[in-house]
Amino acid sequence: MSARRPLPPLLDALVVPLASLVIAFAISGLVILAIGEDPVAAMKLMVEGALGSTYGWGYTLYYATNFMFTGLAVAVAFHAGLFNIGGEGQATLGGLGVALVCLMLPWPHWSVAFLAATVSAAAFGAAWAALPAWLQARRGSHIVITTIMFNFIAASLLNYLLSNVLRPAGSMDPASARFAEGLQLPRLGAVLEPLGIAFSDRTPANVTLFVAILAGVAVWALIWRTRIGYQIRAFGKSERAAVYAGISPVRVTIIAMLISGALAGMMAVNTVMGEAQRLLLNSVEGAGFIGIAVALMGRSHPAGVALAALLFGFLYQGGAELALWTKIPRELITVIQALVILFTGALDNMVRMPAEWLWARISGGRGR
Amino acid sequence: MTFMHKLASTAAALALTAGAALAEPALIFDLGGKFDKSFNEAAYEGAKRWAGETGGSYKEIEMQSEAQREQALRRLAESGANPVVMTGFAFGDVLNQVAPDFPGTKFAIIDMVVDQPNVRSVVFTEHEGSYLVGMMAAKASKTGTVGFIGGMDIPLIRRFGCGYAQGVKAVNPNAVIIQNMTGTTPAAWNDPVKGAELARSQKAQGADVIYAAAGGTGIGVLQAAADEGILSVGVDSNQNYMHPGKVLTSMLKRVDNAVYEAFKMGTDLQTGVQVMNLASGGVGYAMDDNNASLVSADMQAAVDAAAAEIIAGTRAVHDYMSDNSCPVN
Numbered sequence: 001m002s003a004r005r006p007l008p009p010l011l012d013a014l015v016v017p018l019a020s021l022v023i024a025f026a027i028s029g030l031v032i033l034a035i036g037e038d039p040v041a042a043m044k045l046m047v048e049g050a051l052g053s054t055y056g057w058g059y060t061l062y063y064a065t066n067f068m069f070t071g072l073a074v075a076v077a078f079h080a081g082l083f084n085i086g087g088e089g090q091a092t093l094g095g096l097g098v099a100l101v102c103l104m105l106p107w108p109h110w111s112v113a114f115l116a117a118t119v120s121a122a123a124f125g126a127a128w129a130a131l132p133a134w135l136q137a138r139r140g141s142h143i144v145i146t147t148i149m150f151n152f153i154a155a156s157l158l159n160y161l162l163s164n165v166l167r168p169a170g171s172m173d174p175a176s177a178r179f180a181e182g183l184q185l186p187r188l189g190a191v192l193e194p195l196g197i198a199f200s201d202r203t204p205a206n207v208t209l210f211v212a213i214l215a216g217v218a219v220w221a222l223i224w225r226t227r228i229g230y231q232i233r234a235f236g237k238s239e240r241a242a243v244y245a246g247i248s249p250v251r252v253t254i255i256a257m258l259i260s261g262a263l264a265g266m267m268a269v270n271t272v273m274g275e276a277q278r279l280l281l282n283s284v285e286g287a288g289f290i291g292i293a294v295a296l297m298g299r300s301h302p303a304g305v306a307l308a309a310l311l312f313g314f315l316y317q318g319g320a321e322l323a324l325w326t327k328i329p330r331e332l333i334t335v336i337q338a339l340v341i342l343f344t345g346a347l348d349n350m351v352r353m354p355a356e357w358l359w360a361r362i363s364g365g366r367g368r
Numbered sequence: 369m370t371f372m373h374k375l376a377s378t379a380a381a382l383a384l385t386a387g388a389a390l391a392e393p394a395l396i397f398d399l400g401g402k403f404d405k406s407f408n409e410a411a412y413e414g415a416k417r418w419a420g421e422t423g424g425s426y427k428e429i430e431m432q433s434e435a436q437r438e439q440a441l442r443r444l445a446e447s448g449a450n451p452v453v454m455t456g457f458a459f460g461d462v463l464n465q466v467a468p469d470f471p472g473t474k475f476a477i478i479d480m481v482v483d484q485p486n487v488r489s490v491v492f493t494e495h496e497g498s499y500l501v502g503m504m505a506a507k508a509s510k511t512g513t514v515g516f517i518g519g520m521d522i523p524l525i526r527r528f529g530c531g532y533a534q535g536v537k538a539v540n541p542n543a544v545i546i547q548n549m550t551g552t553t554p555a556a557w558n559d560p561v562k563g564a565e566l567a568r569s570q571k572a573q574g575a576d577v578i579y580a581a582a583g584g585t586g587i588g589v590l591q592a593a594a595d596e597g598i599l600s601v602g603v604d605s606n607q608n609y610m611h612p613g614k615v616l617t618s619m620l621k622r623v624d625n626a627v628y629e630a631f632k633m634g635t636d637l638q639t640g641v642q643v644m645n646l647a648s649g650g651v652g653y654a655m656d657d658n659n660a661s662l663v664s665a666d667m668q669a670a671v672d673a674a675a676a677e678i679i680a681g682t683r684a685v686h687d688y689m690s691d692n693s694c695p696v697n
Contacts, residue, residue: 320432323430323436329402
């Protein structure tokens with residue numbers, strides 16, 4: 001009886017996170033009640049604001065696209081047993097890659113620029129992950145520490161470049177010049193129109209969403225259908241067993257981190273080329289860190305990551321609507337987001353253990 | 369038929385009045401947050417004053433992320449809010465894109481010039497105000513070393529520092545000015561711990577008056593200066609009250625007046641560039657009971673004389689942003 005009985009997959013993947021979510025929202029409701037606002041009205045506003053119109057969906061999907069990329073980035077590193085906290089810095093560098101491609105060359109069509117920008121963003125992100133990966137693999141410097149440090153270096157580097165190199169003369173805003181007119185990525189409204197789907201055109205959701213979905217499929221294929229994916233998983237499960245099996249830890253560490261960095265970097269295509277049309281100091285907006293929560297909640301599986309990204313997209317957009325139309329202060333919206341992370345990520349076992357116990361009781365008669 | 373007509377027109381009238389009721393002004397705070405005791409809070413004070421005097425209500429929103437800028441602007445304009453006032457230069461580019469889409473809405477932006485027919489751009493001559501508090505700092509300093517702590521390292525903050533340095537040197541050409549910036553990211557606007565560290569380090573180097581132009585970070589600077597028994601100079605809002613007798617003065621930047629005036633003009637908001645300088649009372653230094661004992665009559669006379677000369681144009685204060693360089697440092 002003392003041994004924990006694992007839950008069936010469906011319970012594990014759906015019911016436990018949902019229960020955690022319900023608890024998180026219940027406590028958020030209490031907090032909202034405590035500051036004298038109506039939690040039911042607030043919840044309704046969030047749902048309607050984020051999912052009630054194609055306008056809301058547009059923003060939700062825009063944020064979700066960011067989180068999908070960073071979530072996948074963290075997930076790939078997780079499979080190799082590496083904790084990549086550097087998504088923020090890698091995406092920052094990815095943004096630089098996008099901006100350089102868009103600003104330096106005259107592109108004939110957005111689609112060509114889009115491809116080049118995606119490749120460049122991935123390359124810049126991967127390059128930023130390469131050094132921490134090498135330090136981990138060769139020198140044993142812990143990847144958590146080095147990737148965090150690289151976030152700061154990335155922020156400082158970008159700040160230097162934006163205020164001294166890329167900033168147009170006479171502008172105070174530490175941001176690059178606007179990209180050429182034709183480089184605006186088609187928004188979801190324009191993409192869906194030929195299919196007869198009316199979708200709000202004033203939201204930043206754009207074609208990058210489809211790249212994110214493709215990236216999810218690619219990550220699934222990579223991790224579960226390729227030789228290197230097998231090596232990554234084996235290495236992540238047990239480094240010594242992997243070495244015994246002839247897997248090179250240096251190679252796996254570096255490859256996993258390069259893929260992770262590239263995915264994080266690609267996020268910047270969405271924000272820099274899809275939304276702002278110029279490189280801002282803060283184009284990542286913390287998505288690198290949210291990616292950790294998304295990967296945790298999504299159990300490092302691309303499908304789970306996509307769902308978790310959608311949830312956080314909803315929280316971001318719903319939170320924005322709350323901030324716009326109620327007197328609930330923005331700090332509280334952060335509290336709600338934090339509660340969700342806390343319950344779905346850190347306190348996962350709080351729901352899981354009773355659920356396992358309950359499951360053991362229910363299925364106890366049939367079990368051994 | 370007529371009844372239906374009547375019903376329809378009543379409904380229309382109702383809808384109209386509802387629309388008119390919605391035409392309330394809106395205020396958007398930048399990432400530093402509403403209660404930074406400095407820049408954004410000054411804007412909030414202005415809005416509060418307007419609401420208190422007119423009994424009107426207004427919408428307000430604090431930014432959480434970059435992507436929200438455009439979203440917030442559009443949503444507020446669509447909801448009928450008019451005028452829409454925003455604090456911070458970071459809105460400049462976004463407003464330039466959004467303003468033409470809402471020709472019927474008036475916008476006001478503080479700290480940035482946006483050249484659109486329906487935008488009022490409010491800019492301040494922070495170098496003039498900083499010059500005055502620089503003079504006071506130099507006169508109050510016994511060590512001949514004074515400090516400056518900026519928030520995020522951007523030209524706007526260097527303009528504060530440059531004006532301050534010129535004021536210090538005008539009083540004491542041999543004075544040493546220690547200048548530090550808190551950081552290179554927007555987080556530098558809200559890092560009181562780092563601000564306090566910088567203040568202590570400047571004190572260790574001999575500074576005995578420190579000017580903080582750093583938004584919420586300045587709270588830490590003022591606290592550390594008070595703890596260490598040296599003087600500080602506040603910024604944007606009057607911060608003298610935060611540590612009575614320990615804050616020499618505050619460089620006032622009347623963001624509150626800018627917001628108040630914009631709200632008061634309402635939908636008739638006058639567009640174009642509005643420069644709030646020493647002459648128009650847009651910048652200045654703060655005097656109240658909390659710092660009366662720190663500012664001698666001689667000090668105040670010298671500063672007031674300099675202010676008069678700046679207004680008259682006989683004393684020039686170099687603007688860092690005019691050529692991105694400072695003649696003294």
